[in-house]
Amino acid sequence: MRCTNKARLIAFGILISLSLTACKGSVGFAFDPDSAAGTFNIRSKPEKPEVRSFASDICVCDDDFESMSLSIDEAEAGGLFDATSRETVYAKNVHQKMNPASLTKVMTAYIALKYGHLEDTLTASSNVLITESGAQLLGIKEGDKMTLDQALHALLMYSANDAGVLIAEYLSGSVEKFAAVMNDEALKIGATNTHFTNPHGLTDEEHYTTAYDLYLMFNAAMQFEEFRRIINSTEYKSEYRDREGNPKKIEISTTNAYLKGDQNAPDGVNVIGGKTGTTKAAKSCLILLSNGPNDHTYISVILGSTDHDSLYRNMTTLLTDI
Numbered sequence: 001m002r003c004t005n006k007a008r009l010i011a012f013g014i015l016i017s018l019s020l021t022a023c024k025g026s027v028g029f030a031f032d033p034d035s036a037a038g039t040f041n042i043r044s045k046p047e048k049p050e051v052r053s054f055a056s057d058i059c060v061c062d063d064d065f066e067s068m069s070l071s072i073d074e075a076e077a078g079g080l081f082d083a084t085s086r087e088t089v090y091a092k093n094v095h096q097k098m099n100p101a102s103l104t105k106v107m108t109a110y111i112a113l114k115y116g117h118l119e120d121t122l123t124a125s126s127n128v129l130i131t132e133s134g135a136q137l138l139g140i141k142e143g144d145k146m147t148l149d150q151a152l153h154a155l156l157m158y159s160a161n162d163a164g165v166l167i168a169e170y171l172s173g174s175v176e177k178f179a180a181v182m183n184d185e186a187l188k189i190g191a192t193n194t195h196f197t198n199p200h201g202l203t204d205e206e207h208y209t210t211a212y213d214l215y216l217m218f219n220a221a222m223q224f225e226e227f228r229r230i231i232n233s234t235e236y237k238s239e240y241r242d243r244e245g246n247p248k249k250i251e252i253s254t255t256n257a258y259l260k261g262d263q264n265a266p267d268g269v270n271v272i273g274g275k276t277g278t279t280k281a282a283k284s285c286l287i288l289l290s291n292g293p294n295d296h297t298y299i300s301v302i303l304g305s306t307d308h309d310s311l312y313r314n315m316t317t318l319l320t321d322i
Contacts, residue, residue, distance in 0.1 A: 058190070058219070061088040061212065070321055072314040076283075076304030077211045080318045083219070084296035089321055094212040097193055098303050101277030101285050102136070102159045103214055104201030107182050109156055109230075110221040112167050114185075118149040118226060122170040128162040132202055134280075137162045138250070143243025150250060152226065153236045156275060158252040164200035175199060186213065189220045203281040211301040218275075218287050218299055231273030231289070234259050258288070263312045266320045268293030284311035292322035 059081040070090055072078045077093035088094075124144045130137060138160035140146075148170070154163040168178035175198055182196040191213035197204045209217075221227045238250040257263040258271040265271045274288035284305040290298045300318045305311035 057086060059083070059086055059088045059215070061091045061094060070317060072302065072305075072317055074306045074310035075302050075314045078302045078314060078318060079211045079215060079300065080321060081215050081299045082296050083299055089298075090318060091212075094215075094301075095193060095210050097208040097210055099203060099207060099279065099282035100201055100209045100214060100303065101279040101282035102161075102201045103275055103277040103285050103287055103301075103303075104196060104199065104207070104209075105155050105159065105164060105277075106214065106221050106275050106287065107186065107196065107217045108164055108167060108178075108199040109152055109227055110217060110224075111178075111181060111185055112148060112152060112171065113221070113224040113227055115171060116148050116167075118147065118152075120148050120170070121145050122148060122151055122166050124162075124166050125169055127169065127175065128165050130161050130165070130202070132161075135161045135202060138252075140166060141242065144240060144248065145243075146240035146250075149226070150238050150240055153230055153233070153238070154250065154252065156227075156230045157233060157236055157254050159255055159276060161200040161202060164198070168199040186217065189216050191216045201277055201279070201282070203279050211303050214287055214301050214303075215299050218289070218301075222289065228273070228289075231256075231275065232259070233273075256286075256288075257308075257312055263316070265290065266316060266322070269319050269322050271319075278308070284308055286311055286315055288315065288319075290319060290322065294322070296322070298322055 072092060077096050077098060079088065079094045080090040082089050124140050124142055126142045128140045128142065136159045138154045138158060140162040151163045151167050154160040155167065165175060168175045172178035172181055178199055179196050186194045194209040194213045195206060197207040234254050236250065236252050239247050240250065242248055254260060255276045256274055258265055259273060270291040272289040272291060274286060277285040282304065284307055285303050287301045290300065292298055300315060302311055302314050305314050
C-alpha cells in the first residue's frame with residue numbers, strides 16, 4: 001500500500017499545524033517561513049534550532065514503495081509525492097544519503113528568499129573564482145556587483161556555482177558560516193538526513209542529503225513566489241556591473257530539458273519547473289514541480305541517474321504514474 005500521512009508521527013520537536021492546498025497552476029505549500037523578509041545578514045552562527053516534527057500535511061514515508069508498474073533501474077533513488085492528496089506515490093531509496101549536486105541550490109535559494117531582499121546589491125569577493133573542472137560558472141569576477149534577484153536567476157536557471165558563493169557570502173560572510181545556516185534550516189523543516197558544506201553542491205564527502213529531504217526543501221522553497229517564477233522561466237536577460245562600473249550582460253537559459261522542449265512529459269502532465277544537478281560523484285539529478293491531469297500537484301525527485309538521457313527517461317517514467 002502507499003505510504004501516506006501519519007498524523008501521529010512525531011519527530012524530535014514540537015508539533016506544528018500546517019495547511020497545504022493545491023490546484024492546477026496554483027500551489028499552496030505547507031511550511032510557514034516565519035517571515036519572508038527576515039534579517040538579511042546572517043553573520044553569526046544561529047542557535048541550534050528545535051527540530052520540527054513531521055506534520056499530517058506532509059507526505060510521510062517510512063519505507064520504500066515501488067509500484068509494480070514502475071521501474072527506474074537506471075537511478076539510485078527517486079520519489080514521487082502528491083502534494084494535493086498528501087501521499088507518497090512512489091519511493092525508491094528515498095532515505096539513502098547521497099550527493100545531490102546542484103539540487104543543493106534549492107536550499108540556498110530558500111534561505112536567500114527567507115532572509116534576503118531581492119533588490120539588495122551583492123559584491124563579489126575573490127572567492128567566486130571556482131577552479132573545479134567542469135563547474136558551471138556565470139563568470140562573476142571579484143568586485144562585480146549584482147542584485148540578489150539577478151544572482152538567484154543565475155543560481156536556479158543556469159546553475160551557476162559562483163552565484164552560490166556570492167549569495168552565501170552576502171548572507172553569512174563566508175561559505176562555511178552559510179553552510180551552518182543551511183544545516184540549521186534543514187533541521188527546522190525536518191530534513192534530518194542532510195549535511196551541507198557549501199551552497200552549490202560541488203563534490204564533498206561530507207555534503208549529502210536524501211530524495212525525501214530534497215522533497216521537504218523544495219516544498220519549503222515553493223512558498224516563495226519568486227522561486228516559483230524563476231524555476232518556470234526559460235530565458236533571462238539582465239545587466240550587472242563590474243568593479244569599474246562597466247556593464248556586464250547576463251543572457252542565460254534554463255537547464256531543464258522539459259521547459260526547453262528537448263524532452264516531453266507524459267500526456268496530461270504539465271511540468272512547471274525544477275532544478276537540475278550533475279557532477280561525476282552525484283551523476284545526474286533532477287527535482288520537478290508538475291501538475292497532473294487530475295488537477296493534483298506533484299513533486300518528483302531523481303538522484304544518481306546514470307547520465308543525462310537516463311535521467312529524463314527515469315523522470316518521465318515517474319511522471320507516468322501521475
